[in-house]
Amino acid sequence: MLFEPYEDELNYIAKIHKYNSKDYTIIRLTDTMLNKGIIDANVFVRDVLKKYGVFDFSTLNNGEKELIKVQFIGKRASFEAKMSCYKAKTRGDERFWVYGKEFRGQVKSGHLIYITVAPETYKVIIINLSVERIDEIRLSTVFGADKINESLTRLVPGIKQIASQGYHLNFKGAGKIAPKDAGDTLEALLGIKTNNQKSADFEGVIELKSKISKTLDTLFTLRPQFDGTPIADFEPNDRSRVSAFARYYGYESDKHPDMCSLYITIGSEYAPQNNQGFYLEVNENDRTVEIRKIENSGSHKAGYWNFDDLENELHLKHPATLWVKAESRMNGNIGEFKYVEAELTRSPQFMTFISLIKSGEVTYDWRGYTTKDGKYSGKNHGNAWRVKKKQRNKLFGSSEIIDLL
Known part of the structure; x- marks a missing residue:
């Protein structure tokens, strides 16, 4: 599934990309995702994680999962959390979810989240594109000059x-x-x-x-x-x-x-x-x-x-x-x-x-x-x-x- 950003979200992506040169992907959150705690790890999510050596979904068997570090970055709240990467037991569908009340408190249905990888730590970074924007000083601190x-x-x-x-x-x-x-x-x-x-x-x-x-x-x-x-x-x-x-x-x-x-x-x-x-x-x-x-x-x-x-x-x-x-x-x-x-x-x-x-x-x-x-x-x-x-x-x-x- 491909997710189309709104104009203000596109402008935010443009600002982020003055500092982030790594690949990224975006996902529009839905009620089903939030209620079930399940997000499909589509080909673009899998590619970003694999390309930078964070995680390779192909190493999992059906029913297996692995936890990786993720950093949520927002204007009013920034925190570290765990992201569960797993394959469903039956059909082996690739999925992921970010654990914790802090994450749920920062996202709502309809929000567009931006997923990339930190420049040196190879930790997943998530930014909510649908809420208050981070200033450029903070972005340069996270991603570099x-x-x-x-x-x-x-x-x-x-x-x-x-x-x-x-x-x-x-x-x-x-x-x-x-x-x-x-x-x-x-x-x-x-x-x-x-x-x-x-x-x-x-x-x-x-x-x-x-x-x-x-x-x-x-x-x-x-x-x-x-x-x-x-x-x-x-x-x-x-x-x-x-x-x-x-x-x-x-x-x-x-x-x-x-x-x-x-x-x-x-x-x-x-x-x-x-x-x-x-x-x-x-x-x-x-x-x-x-x-x-x-x-x-x-x-x-x-x-x-x-x-x-x-x-x-x-x-x-x-x-x-x-x-x-x-x-x-x-x-x-x-x-x-x-x-x-x-x-x-x-x-x-x-x-x-x-x-x-x-x-x-x-x-x-x-x-x-x-x-x-x-x-x-x-x-x-x-x-x-x-x-x-x-x-x-x-x-x-x-x-x-x-x-x-």
């Missing part, structure tokens, strides 16, 4: 100076403006080398994104896996399977004659966004996101990503992201860019990423072509996960406008 803000003090002055200078020549030189040119030019002006590194562009903590078009925002590139799919049977060499995918499922196009082209956007089953019969499906049991291909009366798995790989890539690429809006014009045969607005986002929420895949607002673009047979030869333009700009702020726990003027 705002490292992203420290990097911003070095990055933003440079971007402001660039913005104040008006239009800048396209770094690549003469020719038609390409979608990536605004970003490449900004990085060149800042003295940042353009490369394909997996970590964030600036000091490893701030990703820079700049564009002029109204296209979707690119999040990251990550190729799918193909074990157990028709592509694995078609192409035994795993390194060639991305090209094989275009050859196996591609179509002929006038733009690339005598080639197999595949230029599609893949969305959810109810918003597939392509005419080739592909859609994305979240398989929570297997902890994967699958590319499904409709065929005859059913569908088959054509590729997939593991949750862990997607989450790692999302957090590695976007600890914080500065989205810089640019305006463009042609000056003779060379393009020029002016940088006019900036927005900082941080702390992407993986459970929201999965939710947006289900709703069709996060999609996967396949962009490339290859030869029809023999040696693979063609071009892959960087298949990427992308999000609609209007939904971007849902994905990130924190968002703020940076004034460039």
Whole structure:
């Protein structure tokens, strides 16, 4: 189950994430949870506890439980308690509960609780997002200094100076403006080398994104896996399977004659966004996101990503992201860019990423072509996960406008 924060709760999460860089999850409490003393340990709760070495539910047998330390942090009450992690005796459902009258006294039905792990003690931290907020001094004491803000003090002055200078020549030189040119030019002006590194562009903590078009925002590139799919049977060499995918499922196009082209956007089953019969499906049991291909009366798995790989890539690429809006014009045969607005986002929420895949607002673009047979030869333009700009702020726990003027 995915829990949608209200606007004031989102603002509180944004404040917390100035200081907490660790993963988190949220749970909306219900009467049933409080009356029975039972909360389902969904995949996101289990992931947070396991990732940071706090507890692994898979080590339990049915009927077994283990107690772990938890710290509740509030404005008027902070205390330590015990959290029971257990599997039900019959079906083995994973569950948890926080013991003690103090916890029950701080939460009510409808409250949204935030669950994360302390930076060094590897103790669970719970914050009630629906009541009085903790001030930033207390948050910095609990989670440490705002490292992203420290990097911003070095990055933003440079971007402001660039913005104040008006239009800048396209770094690549003469020719038609390409979608990536605004970003490449900004990085060149800042003295940042353009490369394909997996970590964030600036000091490893701030990703820079700049564009002029109204296209979707690119999040990251990550190729799918193909074990157990028709592509694995078609192409035994795993390194060639991305090209094989275009050859196996591609179509002929006038733009690339005598080639197999595949230029599609893949969305959810109810918003597939392509005419080739592909859609994305979240398989929570297997902890994967699958590319499904409709065929005859059913569908088959054509590729997939593991949750862990997607989450790692999302957090590695976007600890914080500065989205810089640019305006463009042609000056003779060379393009020029002016940088006019900036927005900082941080702390992407993986459970929201999965939710947006289900709703069709996060999609996967396949962009490339290859030869029809023999040696693979063609071009892959960087298949990427992308999000609609209007939904971007849902994905990130924190968002703020940076004034460039």
